[in-house]
Amino acid sequence: MADTGRLRSTAVGAPGWVSPVTLLRVVIILTFLAVWEFLSHSGWLYRDVVPSLVRIAAALVDLLTHGEYYFNLGVTAAEIGLALAIGGSLGIVVGIVLGANRFLTKAYEPYLYYLGPTPKIIFFPIIIMWCGVGPESKVALGALSCFFPLALSVAAGMRQIDKVLIRVGKSFRANSWQMVMKIYLPAMRHPLINGVRLGFGFALIGTLLAETKLSNMGIGFLIINAYSTFDMPRMYAMLIVLFVLSIGANALIGRLGGIESIKRR
């Protein structure tokens, strides 16, 4: 108690110091690592379920110095990118059409709401039959996964657009393409960027999940491969890299949304 009080007062007194929140985070991480290391040496758990940090680090170095890993990373990144591009643009188009048309909304939006939260992995067997076991089926599942959140958030974004702006566009005789490019999309830039962020997450999950199910390349494949050969340090090393990369990608999309000219309201 006394300790935390002193920490806070020093932090407030000297702004150059590390803030209490950051300090707490560091403490949590260090504690976690310490417990991990302790468990790995304790022998309480079955061999290698919790490998030593040193061995994970070694595996990480081994991973990052071999070309094979980068090849598979590239495959997965390409799959996710394609999935987001295909599923995302379809989602945006469907969202705009639904949002612009009350009749279609009534007819079709319930399906989106029911299908949206369904785990898309249940369609994987069908996708395999259509697209085979190669990267195509991973792209398909990733695209399917990110289609729904994007379509729904774009449709909702469309309905939030100030109606008078649409009337301004019509009064100046903008055609449909101009309405979409110069009014709908910029007017819903905030929900749109949020949707893309959400869609990216779903594309990532869908693609990786598909790779772990049935595949012969990609990060998901490597991870599940390491798991089945019980190479735990390697598996953890890959999880760490994946974690860091997805945080980075998410931050990048967030930055895109933070650009001054887009943010203006």
Add this chain to the structure above:
Amino acid sequence: MSAPAADAQLNDPVLSVDKVSVRFETREGPVVAVDDVSFGVRQGEFLSVIGPSGCGKSTLFNVIGGLLTQHQGTVSVAGETIDGPHKSIGMVFQEESTFPWRTVTDNVAFPLELVGMAKAERVERARHFIKLVGLDGFDNRHPGELSGGMRQRVSLARTLASKPKILLMDEPFAALDEQTRLLLGDKVLQIQQEIQQTTLLITHNITEAVQMSDRILVMTYRPGRVKRIVDIDLPRPRTSEIVSSEAFGRYVAQIWADLREEASRGMREAEDQVLHHQGAES
């Protein structure tokens, strides 16, 4: 008076509204918002439509602008019946209508962008109209950084930049305070006199209407009909100073008498409706 032929041409309306009626289906049954309204606007004329709140002015505005198509009767521009937004008509809306993500210049250049005008040319044209509405120096600001009156001027400049033959405005100054309103009114008068803009102004402000108009159309309350069309025979050019003249006062009194009847009828009906509802509920 000049030769009869030229005279006839001059008096030919550029905009004519012929027996226009609009009916809305609401939960409480059908509402006749506009009922059998006919009138014309001549080349270079400034005509105001005045009426109490809820009498169907905005509805009429949307019909003339081509944004509301389920109506009876016809609206024609230079003899051509319209069936959607017409290229000769430029609209300024009652609501806040600037694009928040565009700078003032890009807002004003919007209609020029739509017709594919080259960038340099449209920026130059936009600059001209930004100056005309007195927003010089704000070219690169975003609407969020401007006051409400300034934003309304941006909307006006945007519509003027498209150089419409007929300018159609729906209470463009309604949301503004009295001083800004007077100043902007002066601006509109000045622009109107400078470029001989044919204008149809919708308003419920009598002073504004008398100050600016050549003619004033007074509407009745529910159903919205033409009650009277008054010629305003005041000398031009006018400024807001004309407000203190005696003739001005007479016009205002005359139109106020017409309007008071309608406005109080409107209030009474609204009250009756409320009382009726309360009675039904208890």
